[in-house]
Amino acid sequence: xxxxxxxxxxxxxxxxxxxxxxxxxxxxxxxxxxxxxxxxxxxxxxxxxxxxxxxxxxxxxxxxxxxxxxxxxxxxxxxxxxxxxxxxxxxxxxxxxxxxxxxxxxxxxxxxxxxxxxxxxxxxxxxxxxxxxxxxxxxxxxxxxxxxxxxxxxxxxxxxxxxxxxxxxxxxxxxxxxxxxxxxxxxxxxxxxxxxxxxxxxxxxxxxxxxxxxxxxxxxxxxxxxxxxxxxxxxxxxxxxxxxxxxxxxxxxxxxxxxxxxxxxxxxxxxxxxxxxxxxxxxxxxxxxxxxxxxxxxxxxxxxxxxxxxxxxxxxxxxxxxxxxxxxxxxxxxxxxxxxxxxxxxxxxxxxxxxxxxxxxxxxxxxxxxxxxxxxxxxxxxxxxxxxxxxxxxxxxxxxxxxxxxxxxxxxxxxxxxxxxxxxxxxxxxxxxxxxxxxxxxxxxxxxxxxxxxxxxxxxxxxxxxxxxxxxxxxxxxxxxxxxxxxxxxxxxxxxxxxxxxxxxxxxxxxxxxxxx
Numbered sequence: 473x474x475x476x477x478x479x480x481x482x483x484x485x486x487x488x489x490x491x492x493x494x495x496x497x498x499x500x501x502x503x504x505x506x507x508x509x510x511x512x513x514x515x516x517x518x519x520x521x522x523x524x525x526x527x528x529x530x531x532x533x534x535x536x537x538x539x540x541x542x543x544x545x546x547x548x549x550x551x552x553x554x555x556x557x558x559x560x561x562x563x564x565x566x567x568x569x570x571x572x573x574x575x576x577x578x579x580x581x582x583x584x585x586x587x588x589x590x591x592x593x594x595x596x597x598x599x600x601x602x603x604x605x606x607x608x609x610x611x612x613x614x615x616x617x618x619x620x621x622x623x624x625x626x627x628x629x630x631x632x633x634x635x636x637x638x639x640x641x642x643x644x645x646x647x648x649x650x651x652x653x654x655x656x657x658x659x660x661x662x663x664x665x666x667x668x669x670x671x672x673x674x675x676x677x678x679x680x681x682x683x684x685x686x687x688x689x690x691x692x693x694x695x696x697x698x699x700x701x702x703x704x705x706x707x708x709x710x711x712x713x714x715x716x717x718x719x720x721x722x723x724x725x726x727x728x729x730x731x732x733x734x735x736x737x738x739x740x741x742x743x744x745x746x747x748x749x750x751x752x753x754x755x756x757x758x759x760x761x762x763x764x765x766x767x768x769x770x771x772x773x774x775x776x777x778x779x780x781x782x783x784x785x786x787x788x789x790x791x792x793x794x795x796x797x798x799x800x801x802x803x804x805x806x807x808x809x810x811x812x813x814x815x816x817x818x819x820x821x822x823x824x825x826x827x828x829x830x831x832x833x834x835x836x837x838x839x840x841x842x843x844x845x846x847x848x849x850x851x852x853x854x855x856x857x858x859x860x861x862x863x864x865x866x867x868x869x870x871x872x873x874x875x876x877x878x879x880x881x882x883x884x885x886x887x888x889x890x891x892x893x894x895x896x897x898x899x900x901x902x903x904x905x906x907x908x909x910x911x912x913x914x915x916x917x918x919x920x921x922x923x924x925x926x927x928x929x930x931x932x933x934x935x936x937x938x939x940x941x942x943x944x945x946x947x948x949x950x951x952x953x954x955x956x957x958x959x960x961x962x963x964x965x966x967x968x969x970x971x972x973x974x975x976x977x978x979x980x981x982x983x984x985x986x987x988x989x
Contacts, residue, residue, distance in 0.1 A: 499548065499549050499550045500549045500550070500588040500589055500668070500671040500672065501549070501550050501552065501584070501586070501587050501588045501589070502549045502550070502551055502552065502587060502588065502589040502590065502591060502664075502667065502668070502671075503551075503552045503553070503554055503581055503584060503587045503589075503590045503591070503618075504532055504536075504551065504552070504553040504554060504556070504590075504591050504593070505553075505554040505555055505556065505577050505580065505581055505590070505591075505592055505593075505614070506555075506556045506557070506558075506577075506591075506592050506593030506594050507556075507557045507558070507573055507574065507577065507594060507598070507610060508556075508557070508558040508559075508593060508594055508595035508598070508629075509524070509558065509559040509560075509561060509562065509565065509595055509597075509598050510561040510595050510596075510597035510598065510629070510631060510632075510727055510730075510803070510804055511561065511562060511563060511564050511565060511597065511598055511599035511600075511730060511804055512561070512562070512563060512564075512599075512729040512730065512803070512804030512805065512951040512952055513564055513599050513729065513730045513731050513732070514729050514730075514731070514951045514952070514953070514959055514960075515562070515563045515564075515729075515804060515805060515806050515862075515863060515950075515951025515952070516563065516806065516862060516863055516865070516951075517562050517563025517564075517806040517862045517863065517951070518562075518563045518564060518565075518566055519559060519562045519563055519564065519565045519566065519569065520566055520568075520569050521566075521568070521569035521572050521573060523559045523560070523562065523569075524557045524558065524559045524569070524573060525557070525558055525559065526555065526556070526557045526573075526576075527555065527556045527557075528553075528554070528555045528580060529553055529554070529555075529580070530553065531553075532553030532554070532555070532556050533553060535556055535593075536657075536660060536661075536664075537657070538657065538660075538661045538664075539551070539664075545661070545664065545665065545668065548668050548672065549589070549668055549671070552583075552584040552587070554577060554580035554581045554583075554584075555576055555577045555580040555581075556593060557573045557576075557577070558595075560801060560802065560903075560905065561801065561802055561803055561804040561805075562801070562804060562806070562807075563804070563806065563862075563951070564599045564600065564601055565598060565599065565600045565601070565606070566600075566601055567600060567601040567602055567603075570598075570600045570601075570603075570606060574610055574613060577614075578613060578614070578617055581614070581617055581618065582617065585617075585618065586618070586619070586621075586622070587618055587622045588622065588623065588671055589622065589623045589624070589625065589667045589668070589671050590614070590618055590622050590623070590624045590625070591624075591625050591626075591627075591663060591664050591667060592611070592614065592624060592625070592626045592627075592642070593626075593627055593660060593663075594607050594610070594626060594627075594628055594632070595607075595628065595629045595631075595632050596628040596629055596631070596632015596633050596634065596638075596724070596727075597629065597631055597632045597633055597726075597727035597730060599730050599732070604732050604733060604734060605633070605635050605637060605638065605732075605734050607632070607633075607638055608635050608637040608638040608641070608734075611624075611626075611637075611638055611641035611642060612637070612641055614641070615641045615988065620988040620989055623643045623644070623667060623670065623671060623676075623677050624641070624642045624643050624644070624988075625642070625643065625644040625645070625646075625663045625664065625666055625667035626642045626644070626645045626646070626663065627645075627646055627647070627648075627659050627660045627662070627663035628645065628646070628647050628648075628722075628724070629647065629648060629653065630647045630648050630649075630651060630653075630695075630722070630723060630724055630725050631692055631724075631725055631726065631727045632647070632724060632726070632727065633724065633726050633727060633730075633732075633734040633735055633736075633738075634683065634724050634738045634740055635734045636683060636983065636985055639681055639683055639740060639985045640985050640986065640988070641988065643677040643678060643681075643742075643987065643988060644663065644666050644667060644670070644677075644678060644719060644720060644742055645663075645681075645720065645722065645740055645742060646659060646662055646663050646666065646720045646722050647659065647722035647723065647724060649697070649706045649709055649710075649722075649723075650697045650706070651692055651695060651696045651697050651698075651702065651725075651931070652696070652698075652931055652932075652933055652934060652937075654934055662720070666719055666720060670719075675744075677987050677988070678719045678742045678743050678744055678987070679743075679744045679746070679987065680742065680743060680744065680745075680746045680749045680750070680984055680987075681740065681741075681742045681749075681984065681985045681987065682739075682740065682741045682742075682749045682750045682752075682753035682754075682982040682983070682984055682985075683738060683739070683740050683753070683982065683983045683984075683985050684738060684739040684740075684753045684754060684756075684757040684980055684981065684982050684983070685736065685738060685978070685980075685983075686736065686737035686738060686739065686757050686760055686761060686978070686980065687736055687737075687965065687967060687968050687969060687975065687978050688736065688737040688760065688761065688764055688968070688969045688970075689726060689728050689735060689736055689737070689956065689964065689968050689969070689970075689971070690725060690728060690737075690767055690956075690970070691728045691729075691803075691930070691952075691954050691956065692725065692728075692803070692930060692931065693769050693770055693773075693797065693930040693931050693945065693954060694767045694768060694769055694770070695725045695767055696770035696931055698770055698931075699768070699770055700766070701763035701766045701767065702767065705723065705756070705759060705760060705763060706723060708756060708759065709721045709722065709723065709756070712741065712752045712756070715743075715745075715748050715752070716745065716748070717743050717744045717745020717748045717749070718741060718742075718743035718745065718748050718749060718752060719742045719743045719744070720741070720742050720743075721739075721740070721741040721742075721752055721753070721756065722739070722740050722741075723737070723738075723739055723756060723760065724737060724738045724739070724740070725737055726738070727804075728956055729803065729804050729951065729952045729953075729959070730804075731959075731960075731961050731962060731963045731964055732963055732964065733963060733964060733965055735964050736964070736965060736968065737760060739753050739756045739757045739760065740753065741753040741756075741982075746984070749982075750982040750984065751982075753982045754980060754981065754982050757980045758980055761977075761978065761980060764969050764970070769945060769954075770931050770945075771795070771931070771932075771943050771944060771945050772943075772944045772945070773944065773945040773946075773947065773954070774944065774946070774947065775946065775947055776794075776796075776812060776815060776946040776947070776948055778944075779794045779944040779945075779946045780794070780819070780821075780924075782942070782944060783924045783942060783944070784821060784829060784924075786942055787829070787923075788941075789941040789942030790921075790922065790923045790924070790941055790942070791919060791920060791921070791922045791923065791924070791925050791939060791940065791941060791942075792923065792924050792925070792940075792941065792942035792943070793924075793925050793926075793927060793932060793936060793940045793942065793943045793944075794924065794925070794926045794927075794943075794944055794945075794946055795926075795927060795929050795930055795931070795932065795943075795944070795945040795946060796812045796926055796927065796928045796929070796946060796948050797928075797929065797930040797945050797946065797947075797948060797952070797954055798811070798812075798946075798947065798948035798949045798950035798951075798952060798953045798954065799811070799812070799863070799928050799948065799949070799950030799951065799952065800905075800928055800929050800930045800950070800952050801903050801904075801905045801928055802905045802907070802929065802930075803930055803952040804951060804952050805863075805928065805950045805951045805952045806862040806863035806903070806950065806951055807837065807862075807903030807904075807905070807928060808836060808837045808859045808860060808861055808862050808863055808903060809859070809860070809863050809865075809866055809867065809948075809949060809950040809951075810836065810858070810859035810860050810866075810867040810868065810869065810870045811866040811867045811948055811949040811950070812833075812926065812946070812948045812949075813833055813836055813858075813859065813870055813897070814867045814870050816831065816833060816895060816926065817870060817871075817872070817892060817893075817895065821894070822893050822894040822895045823893045823894075824893050824894065825874075825891060825893050825894055826894060828894055829894065829923045829924060830894050830895075830896065830922065830923045830924070831894065831895045831896070831923065831924040831925075831926060832895075832896045832898070832912070832917055832919070832922050832923075832924070832925045832926070833895055833896065833897050833898060833926045834898045834906035834911075834912070834925070834926070834927050834928065835887065835897075835898035835899065835900050835903075835904055835906060835928065836858045836859045836870070836872075836897065836898070836899055836900070837858065837859065837861065837899070837900050837901065837902055837903050837904075838856065838857060838858025838859060838869075838872070838899045838900070839901045839902070840856055840857075841854065841856035841857065841858050841872060841888075841890070841899050842886050842887070842888050842899055842900065842901045843886075844856050845876045845879065845888040845890060845899070846879055846881075846886065846888065848876055849876065849879075850876050850877065850878065850879060851875065851876065852875065852876055853873070853874065853875050853876075854873065854874075854876055854890060855871065855872070855873035855874075856871070856872065856873070857869040857870065857871055857872070858870060858872050858897075858899050863950065863951060865949075866949040866950070867949075872890050872892050872897050872899060873890070873892055874890050874891045874892040874893065874897075875890070875891050876888060876889070876890055877889040877890070877891050877896060877915075877916060878914075878915035878916040878917065879915070880914045880915050884902075885900060885901050885902050885904055886900065886901040887899070887900045887901070887904060887914075887915060888900075888915075889915045889916065889917065896917065898915060898917075905928065905929070906927055906928075906929075907929075907933040907935070907936070908933070908935050908936075909935050909936075909939070919936075919939065920939050930945065930952075930954070931945075956970070956971065957970070957971060
């Protein structure tokens with residue numbers, strides 16, 4: 473009997489031990505927040521709070537499809553989405569808007585303190601009135617709120633700026649590896665996966681963050697990963713992250729149209745093996761520096777007049793795209809510079825409506841003209857002015873007159889097509905970048921079968937790039953002028969390539985930024 477009792481006790485103790493060991497481990501608590509915009513300090517425009525798109529709480533999930541309710545990543549943690557604010561690139565953000573948005577984010581984050589981890593979705597090239605490193609300030613305020621114990625993972629645009637102050641407030645950091653940024657969602661998922669992996673597996677924060685300063689400042693149109701050397705340079709990153717002891721590796725091209733000390737290229741590698749982290753960062757930085765003179769525009773680039781001459785000559789290459797890149801709103805331009813449209817409307821080739829070459833121009837803001845066109849209706853003639861409401865430094869408002877050929881009313885914008893001679897001018901209530909085919913088809917324009925299409929862009933976005941038969945980029949005027957040597961820089965660090973082409977060889981040595989403890 474005694475042996476039987478001891479046997480049952482042993483079985484019970486064993487069952488209890490197994491039960492305890494198989495007990496589910498508590499899921500990590502992870503918050504989500506962010507603020508993202510890039511701003512040209514060379515544009516007279518200002519970005520106000522109403523220009524930001526804000527998502528709060530459950531609506532934040534809509535921005536990250538990989539966090540769907542039934543996804544493995546969603547099930548791996550308890551999530552607390554706070555607030556995400558983003559805006560189309562533009563002018564400097566007002567201090568009032570910045571303070572308000574950051575204050576709202578902090579208030580939302582406070583609700584679910586404490587956090588084991590926090591994912592911050594930022595761009596990195598936000599300029600704010602009176603501030604040199606807004607994202608660094610934002611990270612400091614967030615870190616002060618959540619504490620040093622919380623592991624923070626951040627994803628950024630490669631045209632953002634990484635200062636040592638910013639890097640000192642995060643634990644894991646990564647950047648898009650493609651330009652154009654076709655891997656935006658892949659990168660955001662990687663940032664979150666890196667965070668979840670280290671929390672789930674008890675690895676703790678990466679022990680080392682190596683930062684290398686590179687005195688290069690180039691526009692995105694010269695560093696596209698569609699062509700060399702950007703393609704090979706960024707292709708080096710993934711193999712580096714596969715090394716033992718390396719968590720992530722990234723290159724920041726930085727943002728050329730902001731005049732501040734933080735605007736320069738940088739490389740960051742994070743991980744647990746100091747030697748691998750430091751040597752990898754320095755190796756990438758040296759490759760970047762050695763390739764500096766080989767960076768060229770991603771497409772043939774010349775004057776507007778020469779772009780038009782080539783387009784009019786090569787009718788077999790239609791649709792032929794011309795980038796009006798000096799006023800690209802998705803790079804921070806005001807989007808209402810009329811310099812290019814004014815020249816187009818004066819060209820005799822497009823002066824009269826007829827069977828000749830038809831040019832589509834996308835787009836120019838003109839709210840009063842839009843209202844006139846909507847009131848008149850499709851097929852009716854209207855006349856009015858558009859453009860130069862914000863940036864009139866290069867050309868004043870232009871007169872557009874002709875037949876209304878299309879109308880589209882969006883949730884927070886309106887757009888019309890007015891045919892002035894053989895130019896289909898897309899006029900919008902507010903500035904509106906045209907990235908996608910549907911933006912044109914919404915207005916009745918078959919862009920795939922158009923002749924010449926002039927867009928306020930630098931490099932073409934994915935859909936437009938895929939449908940092009942001809943493409944050139946025009947050196948046009950605006951707040952994101954591609955001819956950097958003409959810009960009135962006063963505050964960036966010098967020497968800086970290519971502004972100082974004969975500068976001495978930089979050190980390119982890794983600085984290890986302390987982890988938050």
